[in-house]
Amino acid sequence: MHSMESTSRRDDELGVDLRGVYDDLVRFETQLWDALNGELRAASTLSLAWFEVMQVIARVPDCRVVDVVEALSITVGGTSKLIDRIERAGLCQRAPNPNDGRSSIVTLTAEGVGVLDAARPTFDAGLQRLVAECLKPWELAMFGELLARLRLHTASSTVGVS
DSSP: OOTTSSSSOBTTTTBBOOHHHHHHHEEEEEEEOOOOOOOOHHHOOOHHHHHHHHHOOOOOOOOOEEEEHHHHHOOHHHHHHHHHHHHHTSSSEEOTTTTTTEEEEEEHHHHHHHHHHEEEEEHHHIIIIIIISSSSSHHHHHHHHHHHHHHHHHHHHSSTTT
């Protein structure tokens, strides 16, 4: 089943409507992002963009801007600006990287850890309600495996593309 705006064109070789699959995937991501962002904003001071960046900072030891870029597949400029805003809010801090003077290490402040920890239950409940409740466990596992494979393939197919 594909969105109403998808074409009825089917790829003759594959027997599927790739444009429809694309439409559904992108619209689902947009709807999921908007819903989770709204829930986080209603329950905390974080947007989903800040939450995502802060999760990476929390889990990556000696986190650098490039680590966030790679983890979230976003631009260096956009990531740096997001981290600047999070830092101005007092939720993270930068320190010189002792191993590379050209970069800095980003860590969450105590306040940042508290805000992130407080926001996680809202995020998790939203994912449960919007994704997990709709799929059987094996479907969710397969969906995750397929998305991971598609991301890996896309990343290796777009090396050097900006």
